[in-house]
Amino acid sequence: xxxxxxxxxxxxxxxxxxxxxxxxxxxxxxxxxxxxxxxxxxxxxxxxxxxxxxxxxxxxxxxxxxxxxxxxxxxxxxxxxxxxxxxxxxxxxxxxxxxxxxxxxxxxxxxxxxxxxxxxxxxxxxxxxxxxxxxxxxxxxxxxxxxxxxxxxxxxxxxxxxxxxxxxxxxxxxxxxxxxxxxxxxxxxxxxxxxxxxxxxxxxxxxxxx
Numbered sequence: 667x668x669x670x671x672x673x674x675x676x677x678x679x680x681x682x683x684x685x686x687x688x689x690x691x692x693x694x695x696x697x698x699x700x701x702x703x704x705x706x707x708x709x710x711x712x713x714x715x716x717x718x719x720x721x722x723x724x725x726x727x728x729x730x731x732x733x734x735x736x737x738x739x740x741x742x743x744x745x746x747x748x749x750x751x752x753x754x755x756x757x758x759x760x761x762x763x764x765x766x767x768x769x770x771x772x773x774x775x776x777x778x779x780x781x782x783x784x785x786x787x788x789x790x791x792x793x794x795x796x797x798x799x800x801x802x803x804x805x806x807x808x809x810x811x812x813x814x815x816x817x818x819x820x821x822x823x824x825x826x827x828x829x830x831x832x833x834x835x836x837x838x839x840x841x842x843x844x845x846x847x848x849x850x851x852x853x854x855x856x857x858x859x860x861x862x863x864x865x866x867x868x869x870x871x872x873x874x875x876x
Contacts, residue, residue: 728794806861817874822850829866
């Protein structure tokens with residue numbers, strides 16, 4: 667069971683409403699789902715992208731990245747040694763199965779090698795200094811229960827397949843929500859959300875104590 671933030675509200679973002687923009691390194695495009703900025707710049711961002719060729723990832727120094735494989739036959743990420751990854755040799759993340767997850771500092775040199783064709787992935791980047799992302803692959807049945815935590819900044823669910831949620835509000839009313847594949851839902855307060863069918867990615871972004 668996962669915990670959802672009491673102070674959020676339900677909203678569905680359709681894929682057609684995602685903001686299309688070029689990658690930071692100019693080698694592709696991303697679909698921005700959610701962006702949070704403050705006086706210090708980008709605090710966190712959630713986006714979806716297609717990787718169609720082998721190549722080097724964009725440099726997101728000071729950020730921490732989580733990448734989830736959404737479709738395709740997988741890819742291998744090779745991270746060069748750096749002050750953030752203390753290794754004598756290059757280390758790897760191998761993403762093979764749908765909803766496999768890789769996490770790594772955004773400032774390390776990362777090279778992607780595709781396995782038998784292009785893939786799509788979900789990217790969550792957060793500012794390392796004060797922000798953390800908990801990212802969990804979810805397969806029905808799966809339950810998310812509302813609670814209160816001041817440190818929670820954002821939470822929602824990316825549907826990798828058509829999904830149906832049962833929603834119980836204030837322990838009395840029950841409703842259902844259908845979420846189309848590649849759409850996103852931000853969760854509502856005082857509710858228990860149960861994923862009845864489908865699969866996707868639950869994202870919870872938290873503020874770190876200084």
